[in-house]
Amino acid sequence: MVVKTLNGAKAVAEAVKNCQPDVVACYPITPSTHIAEEMNHYYANGDTKTFIAVESEFSAISALIGGAATGARTFTATSSQGLLLMHEALFNAAGMRLPIVMVVANRAVSAPLSIWNDEQDSMSQRDTGWIQLYCKNNQEAVDSVIQAFEIAETTLLPVMVCIDGHYLTHAVGQVNIPPQSEVQDVLPPFKPKIFLDPENPLSLGVYTNPSHYQEFREDLHNDLLQSKEKIIEIGKKFGKRFLRTYGLFEEYKLKDAEFVLVGLGSVMDNVKATVNELRNENQKVGALHLRCFRPFPSEELKKILSGKTIGVIERDLSLGAQPPLYTEIVEALQGTNTIVSSFFGGLGGRNLDRTAIKVLFQKIKSKKPLKEWIAQQKGDQK
Amino acid sequence: MLEIRFHGRAGQGIVTAAELLAEAAAMEGKYSQAFPFFGSEKRGPPVTSYCRIDSRPILIHEEIEKPDLVIVAEPSVLAEVQVDAGLKKEGQLIVNSSQPKEKIHLNGHSFSVVNGTDIALKYFKKPITNTVMLGALCKLTGIVKLDSIKKAISNRFPEKIAALNIKAIQECYDAIPSGPSGGF
Structure with missing residues (x-):
């Protein structure tokens, strides 16, 4: 090495x-x-x-x-x-x-x-x-x-x-x-x-x-x-x-988590850091990094995400429809008692930092399924 | 974790400065991260670059909003960019300028002034102040050793250019009277 x-x-x-x-x-x-x-x-x-x-x-x-x-x-x-x-x-x-x-x-x-x-x-x-x-x-x-x-x-x-x-x-x-x-x-x-x-x-x-x-x-x-x-x-x-093992996805403090953010790419390291900060305040939060988007691991995700309150975070769009990762997660969790929200944004390099992620965790705690753009943080306008 | 922000103009090696600092810190056994923020890829407009240094692995990918240290390598950006935005109260601000300190007006944060452009012009015949300002950083903050910066420069540049840069940063380092001053 x-x-x-x-x-x-x-x-x-x-x-x-x-x-x-x-x-x-x-x-x-x-x-x-x-x-x-x-x-x-x-x-x-x-x-x-x-x-x-x-x-x-x-x-x-x-x-x-x-x-x-x-x-x-x-x-x-x-x-x-x-x-x-x-x-x-x-x-x-x-x-x-x-x-x-x-x-x-x-x-x-x-x-x-x-x-x-x-x-x-x-x-x-x-x-x-x-x-x-x-x-x-x-x-x-x-x-x-x-x-x-x-x-x-x-x-x-x-x-x-x-x-x-x-x-x-x-x-x-x-x-x-x-x-x-x-x-x-x-x-x-x-x-x-x-x-x-x-x-x-x-x-x-x-x-x-x-x-x-x-x-x-x-x-x-x-x-x-x-x-x-x-x-x-x-x-x-x-x-x-x-000594670095990989699979279809990475679960982070997921087992006992009630509120989970699911996403892919570098933003998920920021989500993990946010989970650490919120866990210090005894909040039951977790993260799931989807490493493998194709093939899409529907059954595997259903097993571990069912019953939790989920926010899907993604830096992409399906113009004129719902964002792709959200759509697939919803399909995977069909018939289960899972609340899924969709947060999309961070486009064109916009910063998605721990402050922005904390807002998303706060939002999913309302236990209402939301579909919204990730709001720009103060000070981001350059 | 220490968070450092560099300001300058595209073409002055601002991105390279953050990378050299990250490499120097890594040589001293620390974890580091450096990344740029620039507009379209042209010379002239303001550029920001970032560096993080920590004793533990750095696992975040976000811009630095509350730096511990800000380095301004180009005096003319002071009129366009709020260089002390988010700078921590106890943080340090180092400004390259040929003006005396009392002629530079910033929003209340204390700062040090280094005449880096004169040194850069002497050695490079161009106002490329990135490495010179790293000499000032070493002297005024002690975040990394001057030798580590020199090694990072030797690793990156061809021999002749590296030698010139090493002379320039040594001159800047020697020109600043005080040693490490608080905060770090």
């Missing part, structure tokens, strides 16, 4: 390098973060095998679809509008069962233009068939990227590792980065059974008639749901080796 003081983007890039991808393709212009720059740097120094500097994010994902189809370990990173430009090809990557790993540095979407954090970008890609893992801090980002390669390559599903732009990618702090020699202990080499090979010609992603198309989509759906088991297994294996 090597503890370094560096920012999230650099930490993630080093972890990716230690996983030795065969093909990396990135478009390194805004809204990309310095993950692309770092991967290019590693390639220039001979530390990684291939770096393709493409002319757009659409090309980046397309290059990886080609690379992964030949049986290569593949990686890219993007953000915001860059991820949106990939949209069409994301469906192909999942439908063709190509285990691409991508880090999404979560940034707001235009318009208006913003380079700051929220999760509207990756949330809008939730139905593309990719596994989505969300990280609270840079340690989880590094660890999740390492696990993502094995999750992808054993389930034959692409994985997005989502980390908050700026709050994590641009924040310098201490991160424990397993060196390549230790990554090898947990990450086996990628040896696919089916891949494009001139000696053994085959077709991937071909045309289907109405008699067959739906079966492929059913398989994809079922396999994505089943991947929960692999995500848990690989998270446990990682924990055995590195």
Whole structure:
């Protein structure tokens, strides 16, 4: 183990390098973060095998679809509008069962233009068939990227590792980065059974008639749901080796908690800190960080959240409808006696600090289901 | 936990200053965190950066509203930004300015004045005051040792640039008469 003081983007890039991808393709212009720059740097120094500097994010994902189809370990990173430009090809990557790993540095979407954090970008890609893992801090980002390669390559599903732009990618702090020699202990080499090979010609992603198309989509759906088991297994294996265990979600002081905030991303570290402060005042509060948003762990959440009073906190929207995480939590808790409120905001980098979170805990204590924007704190107008 | 806020203008290395301080603190066995707040990515507009230092792991991701220490690396931001906003009563404020203290008007909080721009111009021929102000921080607060800042600078910059910066921060450090003064 090597503890370094560096920012999230650099930490993630080093972890990716230690996983030795065969093909990396990135478009390194805004809204990309310095993950692309770092991967290019590693390639220039001979530390990684291939770096393709493409002319757009659409090309980046397309290059990886080609690379992964030949049986290569593949990686890219993007953000915001860059991820949106990939949209069409994301469906192909999942439908063709190509285990691409991508880090999404979560940034707001235009318009208006913003380079700051929220999760509207990756949330809008939730139905593309990719596994989505969300990280609270840079340690989880590094660890999740390492696990993502094995999750992808054993389930034959692409994985997005989502980390908050700026709050994590641009924040310098201490991160424990397993060196390549230790990554090898947990990450086996990628040896696919089916891949494009001139000696053994085959077709991937071909045309289907109405008699067959739906079966492929059913398989994809079922396999994505089943991947929960692999995500848990690989998270446990990682924990055995590195003493940091991962699963579908993280419960924090949840068991005896009456009032719980549920969410994903870096805000949940702030929620945990708030829970500590309120527990000191003997308040029965808790938190749940949803690490795995796709596949969505409905049954597992139902077991542990039923009967509690819940506030769902999210930095995203479904314009013209209810926010995505709230909708899914409500669906998971159908038929149980659980009060669920929806709090959405913190968009475009707006601060969601402990003061704001305390207000949300106060609100759910009314035991009335609320649906509201998270109010801006005094002093936030810059 | 100590919370430090830096003010300056984009292009003056304000983000780097917070990062160097975080790296220096980590070398001394502490936990640290540094992150920026800037507008669009252009030179000139006011920039804020933040640094936290603690003996325990830092597990929050929020802006610093009530700093223990504020460093103003560029005097012209005083007219645009309320640099002592939220500064704790017992906190410290260090301002870079070539003006005498009595000509600088702040809202009542006591402060120290350091003429960092002259030192920066002497060594860099540009008013890039980030590292110079870290020299002032070491002398006036003792949060980290000057040697740790020097090491962080050596790790980050090419040899020639690092050597120049180290000379500049040493000159700033030596130019300030008093040692660590209260609060920390």
